[in-house]
Amino acid sequence: MFDISQLTMIYDMDKEDKIYAINSVDLKLPDHGLVGFMGPSGSGKSSFMYCLSTLKTPTSGEIQYNSHSFSQLSRSEQELLRRKEFGFVFQRHFLIPYMSALDNVIVAATDKKEIAISRGIQLLEDFGLKKSDMKKRPGKLSGGQRQRVAIARALINCPNVLFADEPTASLDHTSAFVVMDILKEYAKQHLVLVITHDRSILKDADRIIEIWDGKIIHDQLISVGSKEES
Numbered sequence: 194m195f196d197i198s199q200l201t202m203i204y205d206m207d208k209e210d211k212i213y214a215i216n217s218v219d220l221k222l223p224d225h226g227l228v229g230f231m232g233p234s235g236s237g238k239s240s241f242m243y244c245l246s247t248l249k250t251p252t253s254g255e256i257q258y259n260s261h262s263f264s265q266l267s268r269s270e271q272e273l274l275r276r277k278e279f280g281f282v283f284q285r286h287f288l289i290p291y292m293s294a295l296d297n298v299i300v301a302a303t304d305k306k307e308i309a310i311s312r313g314i315q316l317l318e319d320f321g322l323k324k325s326d327m328k329k330r331p332g333k334l335s336g337g338q339r340q341r342v343a344i345a346r347a348l349i350n351c352p353n354v355l356f357a358d359e360p361t362a363s364l365d366h367t368s369a370f371v372v373m374d375i376l377k378e379y380a381k382q383h384l385v386l387v388i389t390h391d392r393s394i395l396k397d398a399d400r401i402i403e404i405w406d407g408k409i410i411h412d413q414l415i416s417v418g419s420k421e422e423s
């Protein structure tokens with residue numbers, strides 16, 4: 194699904210001390226599975242993920258997504274790709290404080306409202322939220338519930354790729370595992386990329402890629418499953 198070659202991302206190009214956030218990375222990623230990215234702070238994990246999701250433009254190198262080259266797409270084509278094919282979860286939930294949990298989930302839905310509502314309810318139910326919690330504003334939910342709402346929002350348009358940048362970093366371990374179970378389930382049919390500092394939450398990952406100073410230093414394939422029938 195992704196074919197990345199010689200990807201390089203340099204910050205502060207015009208300054209003397211250039212920062213190589215990503216340094217000549219080659220990588221192929223399949224169309225489903227849970228892939229974990231690990232590495233110390235500042236090693237380039239987020240920059241890598243943002244390049245893969247078109248949020249950032251690399252300095253050089255190629256990213257092919259389903260045979261489309263990102264560099265050939267206009268900004269508006271990239272935006273459309275993001276909206277139709279990609280979902281995002283971050284460490285902070287970025288929920289809208291004055292909207293209910295359910296309204297947050299469907300706010301960016303591309304389907305008709307009734308379809309979005311029923312899918313939103315289904316997702317939140319699958320993630321263990323009660324009907325009464327769906328009506329609450331984010332401020333009235335626990336951290337783990339808020340992150341599950343954020344994941345439901347990311348999945349409302351059934352993205353082919355889910356990008357999760359430290360999705361469990363602000364959660365306790367129990368909530369972190371609940372979130373990872375949700376991501377693992379979604380990864381049976383889709384590609385889920387998860388950045389984390391915490392190896393224990395990647396216990397069910399299909400692949401773990403370690404990044405150090407902008408380079409892949411270790412790429413461990415744990416399982417190569419075929420897509421399960423749904």
Ligand SMILES: Nc1ncnc2c1ncn2[C@@H]1O[C@H](COP(=O)(O)OP(=O)(O)O)[C@@H](O)[C@H]1O
Binds near residue numbers: 204214232237240
């Ligand atoms: N907007 C930016 N401007 C300049 N340097 C940046 C910027 N974003 C990240 N960096 C630098 O790029 C390197 C990689 O950062 P990042 O991708 O955020 O790593 P990680 O997510 O692994 O912590 C670090 O040295 C960081 O300081």
Ligand SMILES: [Mg+2]
Binds near residue numbers: 238239240358
């Ligand atoms: Mg980061």
